[in-house]
Amino acid sequence: MKRLLSTAFAYMILGLVSGLFYREYTKATDTVGVDSQLSTLHTHFLALGMLVFLIVLALDAVLSLSGRRAFSVFYWTYNIGLLVTVAMQAVRGILTLDGQDPTSTSAAIPGIAGLGHIILTVGLVALFVALGAAVTERSRALAEGTSVPA
Template identity: 90%
Template sequence: MKRLLNTALAYMILGLISGLFYREYAKATDTVGVDSQLSTLHTHFLALGMLVFLIVLALDAVFSLSGRRSFSVFYWTYNIGLLVTVVMQAVRGFLTLDGQDPTSTSAAIPGIAGLGHIILTVGLVALFVALRAAVAERSRGDSERSSVTA
């Protein structure tokens, strides 16, 4: 559980730093008001990083997810997928603020971003596999306790 809390904290710090960085970078390059992916980087770190891991922390406290293999798969694949996704979002944002069209610069940018989203999806599926098994285990335990008391 401590690892989940530390992960949420790390994403909170990344989210706050990326928001501050975007604001200062846009002011320094005189691109304030230019719509780019860099402007929403902090939101992705805070929502998909910090909030998701705080929710997973609560689920782990209730269902003891962290000892499961599928939970380990979730943890690592989700983190890798999120980092790949936000790195490509940052690359796309920098290109936009530098006056380039990211879609015509390189086809690798959307391809790698798509790969990050696929890895995120694999992580979320693994989370639901762990959660489903934990809920089923808990339900079996509750039904066994109720049959003993009856």
């Protein structure tokens, strides 16, 4: 559970730093008000990083998820997928603010971003596999009247 809290905290820091970076970068490049994906980078870190891991922390406290193999798959694939996705979002946003068209700059940018989304999806499926097993185990224990693992 401590690892989940540390992960949520790390995403909070990344979210705050990326928001600061966006504000300062647009001021430095005189692109304040220009629409780019860089403007939502902090939101992605805070919502998909910090909030998701705080929710998972609460679920882990109730359902003891962290000892399951599917949970380990979730943890690593979700983190990798999120970092790949936001890295490509940052690249695309910086290119846009620099006056370049990211889609014509390199076809790898949307491809890698898509790969990040696929990895995120694998992580979420693994989370639901772990949740399903934990809920089934907890329901069975409650029905049998045995002690419920916490």
